[in-house]
Amino acid sequence: MYDVIIIGGGPAGLTAGLYSSRARMNVLMLEMLAPGGQVLNTDWVENYPGFPEGISGFELVDRMKTQSEKFGLRIENEEALRVKITDDKKIVETNKGTLETKTIILACGATWKKLGLEGEAQLAGKGVSYCATCDGPFYRDQDVAVIGGGDTAVEEAIFLTRFANKIYLVHRRDQLRATKLLQERAMSQEKIEFIWNTIPLKILGQDGVEGIELQNVKTGKIARKAIHGVFIFIGTLPNTGLVKGKVDLDDEGFVITDENTRTSVPGVFAAGDIRSKSWRQISTAVGEGATASFWAEKYIEEGHQS
Numbered sequence: 001m002y003d004v005i006i007i008g009g010g011p012a013g014l015t016a017g018l019y020s021s022r023a024r025m026n027v028l029m030l031e032m033l034a035p036g037g038q039v040l041n042t043d044w045v046e047n048y049p050g051f052p053e054g055i056s057g058f059e060l061v062d063r064m065k066t067q068s069e070k071f072g073l074r075i076e077n078e079e080a081l082r083v084k085i086t087d088d089k090k091i092v093e094t095n096k097g098t099l100e101t102k103t104i105i106l107a108c109g110a111t112w113k114k115l116g117l118e119g120e121a122q123l124a125g126k127g128v129s130y131c132a133t134c135d136g137p138f139y140r141d142q143d144v145a146v147i148g149g150g151d152t153a154v155e156e157a158i159f160l161t162r163f164a165n166k167i168y169l170v171h172r173r174d175q176l177r178a179t180k181l182l183q184e185r186a187m188s189q190e191k192i193e194f195i196w197n198t199i200p201l202k203i204l205g206q207d208g209v210e211g212i213e214l215q216n217v218k219t220g221k222i223a224r225k226a227i228h229g230v231f232i233f234i235g236t237l238p239n240t241g242l243v244k245g246k247v248d249l250d251d252e253g254f255v256i257t258d259e260n261t262r263t264s265v266p267g268v269f270a271a272g273d274i275r276s277k278s279w280r281q282i283s284t285a286v287g288e289g290a291t292a293s294f295w296a297e298k299y300i301e302e303g304h305q306s
């Protein structure tokens, strides 16, 4: 039986893995894709302490993985399908088998929200994208739209200025949600044109994106813009399907925990973007991963099995 099974290998999971393996617990990380989480799609990280020049998202999580493996963290490329919590143990069923553990750390993160517009699903991968780092280079000298006004939308719009001819940043209000520094940077970019108080209605095109239909929410006026790419960054949805109905979730589906990352079920902890909270950063995810590991160890030391 494992002491800890960590589900998800982003910064929260990797940090929980580092602390748990260094504490000599019998720990396993399950990650269905490559460890790293959403940070893998982040071109450049400049607000993670210790890297004054900044560091690529890929390199940062690769270093985290190397560091946790140095202390013996075992990472298995498996998908957790079901979690069962009985009186004396916790069971994680994966696509490869059944695992028993004393504690679980949920670090499954979140995935990008969809707009649900006509054309969005049909043109996904054909001009509709949720990752500028992955797809930005395809839009060299072309016009694109970015939807959203948070840190992600603004950061990715700035990244797209390296390739695209023009970036229309479409936001439903007349003020960005993004931090001031990112706002200043975006506003100083000639290639970014802000389209305020506007929502997208339809993504146009047959085999590829040819345009977007927009509506001004103040005037009701509908207009079309010819573009070749639409990047959608309107926030995230938690990957909590695995524990729905088993641990308490908030109205948006994020896992509710106390300040020590303990969920409503003893021995089950949650860290990183999956947690119900208002501030999602790599640095906060890392802190929560360490906290979850500490409390999982304490839970086992105190003699709990369930």
Ligand code: NAP
Residues within 6 Å of the ligand: 047, 115, 147, 148, 149, 150, 151, 152, 153, 155, 172, 173, 176, 177, 199, 233, 234, 235, 236, 278, 279, 280, 281
């Ligand atoms: P977010 O902060 O939730 O922002 C989502 C944006 O999309 C908001 O501007 C929102 O508009 C807009 N939006 C939401 N639903 C929409 C809809 N249906 N139609 C049109 N627009 C819609 O999401 P995020 O930018 O992905 O950031 C998530 C978290 O990660 C945040 O905590 C953020 O600080 C963090 N993050 C940090 C960094 C960094 O530190 N460098 C980088 C990326 C992300 P309203 O403003 O009107 O609600």
